[in-house]
Amino acid sequence: MATAATPSVNDALVEFLLRTGDNTLILGHRISEWCGHSPVLEEDIALANSALDLIGQTQLWLGLAGEIEGKGRTADNLAYLRDAAEFRNALLVERPNGDFGFTLMRQFLFDAWHFELLTALTQSKDPRIAEIAAKSLKEVSYHIERSADLIVRLGDGTAESHKRMQDALDQLWSYTGELFIGDAYDDVLAEAGIAPHPASLKDKWLAVVSRTLSEATLKIPSSTFMHKGGKRGIHTEHLGFILAEMQFLQRAYPGATW
Amino acid sequence: MTQPVLPSLDQVRQWLSVVPDPEIPVISLTDLGIIRDVNWDDDTLVVTVTPTYSGCPATSVINLDIENELRARGIEKITLKRQLSPPWTTDWISAEGREKLRAYGIAPPIDGTAADGRLMERIERLASGSNLAVACPRCGSSRTEMVSRFGSTPCKASWRCHDCLEPFDYFKCI
Ligand SMILES: [Zn+2]
Numbered sequence: 001m002a003t004a005a006t007p008s009v010n011d012a013l014v015e016f017l018l019r020t021g022d023n024t025l026i027l028g029h030r031i032s033e034w035c036g037h038s039p040v041l042e043e044d045i046a047l048a049n050s051a052l053d054l055i056g057q058t059q060l061w062l063g064l065a066g067e068i069e070g071k072g073r074t075a076d077n078l079a080y081l082r083d084a085a086e087f088r089n090a091l092l093v094e095r096p097n098g099d100f101g102f103t104l105m106r107q108f109l110f111d112a113w114h115f116e117l118l119t120a121l122t123q124s125k126d127p128r129i130a131e132i133a134a135k136s137l138k139e140v141s142y143h144i145e146r147s148a149d150l151i152v153r154l155g156d157g158t159a160e161s162h163k164r165m166q167d168a169l170d171q172l173w174s175y176t177g178e179l180f181i182g183d184a185y186d187d188v189l190a191e192a193g194i195a196p197h198p199a200s201l202k203d204k205w206l207a208v209v210s211r212t213l214s215e216a217t218l219k220i221p222s223s224t225f226m227h228k229g230g231k232r233g234i235h236t237e238h239l240g241f242i243l244a245e246m247q248f249l250q251r252a253y254p255g256a257t258w
Numbered sequence: 259m260t261q262p263v264l265p266s267l268d269q270v271r272q273w274l275s276v277v278p279d280p281e282i283p284v285i286s287l288t289d290l291g292i293i294r295d296v297n298w299d300d301d302t303l304v305v306t307v308t309p310t311y312s313g314c315p316a317t318s319v320i321n322l323d324i325e326n327e328l329r330a331r332g333i334e335k336i337t338l339k340r341q342l343s344p345p346w347t348t349d350w351i352s353a354e355g356r357e358k359l360r361a362y363g364i365a366p367p368i369d370g371t372a373a374d375g376r377l378m379e380r381i382e383r384l385a386s387g388s389n390l391a392v393a394c395p396r397c398g399s400s401r402t403e404m405v406s407r408f409g410s411t412p413c414k415a416s417w418r419c420h421d422c423l424e425p426f427d428y429f430k431c432i
Contacts, residue, residue: 042406042416049408056313060342115375131343135312138345138432141375146407 012188013126014069015088016195018078019231020117021061022089025079026239027110028054029246030097039100046146050107053139060132080250084239091230092175094239098168101154101161105168108147112208113179113201115144120196129194148212155216162217169213170221177226179205265333270296270303277327280319281411284362287320291350294341302335303328308346311412311432347372348413348431359429365395365417367431392428394419404428 007015032051038044062075073081092110097103118140121133154161180202182190190197213220229235249256274296275288287293287307295306305324309317321338328336348367351359356366391400399421406416407430414427 042408045410045416046406046408049412052313052315052412053311054313056309056311060312119375127343131345135309135342135345137375138347138372139311141373142407142430142432144375145373 007185007188009188009192009194010068012185013194014065015185016189017061017065017068017129019088019090021058021065021075021078022087023093023110023114024054024061025058026087026089026242027093027107028052028058029242030093030095031103031107033097034103043100047103050143050146053136053143057132057136057139060135064128064132076250080247084235084243085233087235087239087243088231088233089239090175090178091227091236092172092179094230094236094242095172095175096238098171099164101164102168102171104147104150104154105165105172107143108151108212109172109176109209111140111144111147112212113176113205114140115208116201116204117196120201124195125193144208148208151212151218152216155213155218165216166218169218173221174223174225174227178228178230181228181231183232264298264301264303265331267296267298270328270333273327273331274305274324277323280316280323281413282359282362282364285351285355285358287324289352289355289358291352291355292320292346293324295339299337302337303333304337304339306339306341308341310346314412316411346432348429351429360395363395363426364414365392365426365428367429368392369431372431392417394422394424395426396424397422402426 028051031047031054034047035044035051038047058079059075062078066073066075066078092106095102095106115137118133118137122130122137124130124133151165155165156162180198182198186195186197189195190200210220271288271293274293275286277287279285279287279290290310292308292310293305294308295304297304297306305328307321307324324338325336349369351367359366392402392404393400394402394417397419399419401420402417403420404415404417405425408414409416409427409430413429413432415430416425417428418425
């Protein structure tokens with residue numbers, strides 16, 4: 001687009017809902033990959049249940065995106081029939097699972113942000129967004145309590161678990177910056193009181209994250225370099241592999257239902 | 259053509275109060291508190307249902323069960339409405355429902371202990387007041403501990419009892 005025209009509230013809403021729904025969809029899919037592979041049965045169940053919550057929330061967010069977009073696309077259409085460049089999730093959630101500690105660290109960094117986002121969205125001037133946020137927040141409050149608890153137990157655990165958690169944090173930290181970068185769409189929604197500006201969530205997120213990490217005896221990396229691009233559709237190669245698996249059935253058998 | 263007499267709303271609620279939850283069949287949909295409203299819109303019965311968890315796989319089964327039950331009772335025109343707000347809370351589980359859960363072996367939710375996302379503050383708060391003591395549904399002992407925050411369905415956590423040594427489900431507070 002050549003002009004830098006201010007996006008309409010409607011366009012900004014659709015973009016925001018895709019970003020929100022794509023984050024929950026891709027992370028939900030990622031953690032569902034653990035099903036049957038976790039170190040202990042209880043954690044297997046916890047990951048599968050968290051995935052279910054996130055995918056349920058995706059249906060609400062993408063369902064509303066399709067409705068507001070008004071082109072007849074359903075949540076399923078949006079999840080299964082878009083290509084990687086049309087996905088708007090942050091790069092953080094498409095990082096491969098790594099070991100259990102890595103998965104948990106990614107979850108914790110995301111949960112802490114997700115919690116602040118949803119808390120702010122419960123005050124949205126758009127009641128459709130406020131009610132999805134209120135519903136999701138109950139589930140995400142539970143997620144953050146679980147992930148924060150495990151971060152402390154593993155970070156402040158054995159030498160081996162501590163090392164793995166610190167390695168995970170070192171690798172993932174540079175993917176957190178993108179969560180707080182706003183653009184013209186975010187400006188429009190913040191101005192309209194529909195969604196918080198991403199930058200406004202940073203301090204609260206950092207407070208919870210710093211406190212938990214310090215209790216876990218983990219050190220926040222000093223490097224300030226941050227990857228970005230996901231929310232504009234510029235992804236790492238990992239997203240394509242996720243979509244290949246997630247979308248296969250609908251691509252191979254269009255419209256299949258059961 | 260004669261207009262059939264529509265059943266009263268009390269009658270409809272009565273019918274719904276025997277439709278079992280598909281995952282925990284010992285309690286009914288009304289015990290669970292997910293039927294938010296029933297109303298006649300002309301000759302169409304509108305049943306408003308709120309989901310428990312947004313991704314709960316039982317949601318579509320619940321809708322189907324409601325429809326089947328009402329059709330079997332002779333109601334022809336039915337609309338199911340999904341209501342998200344206010345979001346479902348375990349506070350809405352009836353006293354009778356809680357007793358049925360306990361008898362079935364699932365410890366009922368303890369009101370006021372829902373996660374609020376502030377683990378540290380919560381631990382302090384719980385420690386200063388009464389600790390979260392979930393009574394074992396089998397032997398009644400409060401010497402119990404949480405094994406996992408999650409359980410066999412989205413609405414449950416896994417606990418175990420130190421007295422009778424049995425594992426049990428706790429219907430987590432939300
Ligand atoms: Zn016992």
